[in-house]
Amino acid sequence: MRKTTKTKWAAVALAASMVLGLTACGGGNGGSAAEGSSGEAAASQQAGGDQAGTSGGSEGAKELVVATVSAAGSLDPAGIAIDMWTEYAKLCIDPLIRFDESGNVVYEAAESYESSDDGLVWTFHLRQDAKWSDGSSVVAADFINTLHRALDPNNGDSIYGDMLYGIVGAREARENGGSMDDVMAKALDDYTLEFTLTEPCGYFLKLLTIAPFYPSKSGVATLENTNWYKDAATSLGNGPFCLKEFVDGQYYLVEKNPYYFAADQVKLDSIRVEFIDDAQALLSSYRTGEVDVVTGLPSYVKEQYKDSDELFIWNMLTSKFILPNLEVKPLDDVRVREAIALALNRSEICAAIGDDYIASTSYVAEYMLSNNSDQYFSKEEDPLFVEDVTRAQELLAEAGFPGGEGFPELTYTYPNSEKDALLAQGIQAQLKQNLGINLKLNGVETQVYSTERSEGTYELIRHSWTADYNDPINFLNLYTSYSGGNFNHVNDPEYDELIEKSNSATDPAERNTYLHQADRVLVGENFYVIPVTTQVYICLMNPSLTGVTVNEKGEPMYRFADLAE
């Protein structure tokens, strides 16, 4: 026993001394390595290049590598269909219709549609040559499959369930034990889909772009099998690509769907989507060539790459605004709210935050397309208000606080990220300088922030909204008196009425007018919300990547992209 331990130790020590020898050699070379480094580096780079060439796939297979930030949620359109799903759906799933960059309808799974004169019944005719990646036909039942699962009361992950309540019977099915048979989303035959709505919905086509309206293979994608979306055999695609491999938290790989009706237009063989959390890691992996597309980069990248064709700006449908608590004095006074809105120099604030923040006085996202023209909704009419410090000072004096005198110190709550902190400091400085108002900053963790916002325990709070679908109503209907997302309890009958009118208007021009009027009531007249900025995503793309298109939300689409050799 003693003997063997001794021998073992001798062996370990011997190994250690061998390494000692190795390091000695390494140390000896240290000096010369610096001198010869340029040659060595060149050789290694060559090796690196070779390696990159082979990792790109064998025999000329074209693989695009895209980085995405979030691995949260799932790929189930009836489940937690957030960022990860959005990226996946753009590659693998064809919805009924989609919209292009200018807001025109692109028919995907549907070939045509019609709606009844009262705007209540919508009928979609499906493309008969559409196939799932296992070769089976895409039928109306596949669309119903997602809808029914999203409305199933036993589906705890259905985040968009309540956005379907415009369909007759949907609310009853989800909340009051109603039967799925009474949900008026029906497959009339394999290729005809009909929706009956409770009331007219001028934006129904736009609504079709939210997750629960995407198909999932009936009988395969079920609530019982919670893992269906991770398995290539059950996670079928009806789009240009289909899932090949899903490695949780790491990446997923999609390959060309051979049964896609327009497969001849698909140039890439596969796309690998990598999950990268760290901003520096994103940029580095792009620079090493390991990733072809990176999104959501730090703002300094925009300056660094400003003359490069690698830079891609993704105009997000986001609005960042201040929500005043209407029950707190003196914020219940519209003159005070207007003074705050007018006193901010938004360009100055954004300049301090970075190139990805863009000043905006519009509550509806700056880059939201209008339904009635080829302009942005925010640019169609005169601005809702114009920054004006003198006017702001007058308003504050009228409200009883000349020069900010006697104005209580208010608290501004925001999620504690770097950008939001800079935004908060900008707002604080401007209000102090222009109005003599002191703002107390309260930076809290994201989750605390959400809790305070929904419970109404704030005075001023930063709010941010990114559109679910490209229609101004997605912003405006948040502040109806009955909306669940109305966090500062706006209760304005005039506003409610305008929103209802816009919903039942069948003429796009008429509807658009109501939306603008509502926008003016919400912001320009009452300042229930105080818009500050919008945001863009800064992206870099491999210059040999061609054919990238943009959808109505400003997002890059790689469906028909190509990688030059």
Next chain:
Amino acid sequence: MVKYIVKRIGIGLLTLFVLVTVTFFLTRMMPGSPFDIANLTPANQEKMISFYGLDRPLTEQYVQYLGNLFHGDFGVSFKKAGVTVNDLIASLAPATMKLGAISYGVSLILGTALGIWMAVTRQDLVKGSILTFSTFGVSVPNFVLALLLMLVFGVYLNWFPVLGLSTPRHYVLPVITQSVYPIAQISRLVKTSYTEAMSQDYVVMARAKGLKGSRISLLHILKNAMIPVITTSGPMIAFLLTGSFVVENIFTIPGIGREFVNAVSNRDYTVVMGLTVFMGILIIVCNLAADLVCVLVDPRIKMAE
């Protein structure tokens, strides 16, 4: 011996129980919920909360969690639909543990070698440079080191890839990042204990007997000089095997450290709990193992009574 091990395991289980209880209530005391998803309406959020049983009394949830834990069931993730925490750990652990094991191996070998070299060399230059390196190693924070290595050897020189762990080349930069601190620590320990052991009577005696130098250093000195290294190895291995958030995040390694921090900020309670328990078990086992190895190497060390 057996009695000692049984006692240590008992203490370990008690520690785990306390760990589970404290973590359970602390995570629930954090404001916020796992279902704070952008654009989710409060009504729908409540529906999700009740679906996952988070609206029931905390004590009831606690008792149920303990019951499940007793059967080895860590529950399901709230953020990753349909993923059980058991599966999640099984998929995350290999990357972290492989990286940790390699880093420990590298650290042990290089640290020991450098320590001995420092102890035996008579050249001040060598001694000085190793000392400088080890001071650097213990004082530079690993996120600085990780970024530095990534930018220099990944981005500018393009020698090594920086994303994930798919090939052996991918291991180089993360392993260096993780090893520098342990190497510095081990080399300092070895240097001190090795120098001390060199002047011990039995070494002088061995020399006097005319034994070969290498035999003396391997058999007589090193064996005794390694005891402090083994003692610190327990926590060190545990530290390396449970993964570093910084290293895993910067090099995009799908491991325990990265997921743990994500889970905490996402309020994914079950994942936080599961990973805490898993890491707790690892740490307890590693410490116990290190103590046992010490006794095997040096029988003079008595088991604590």
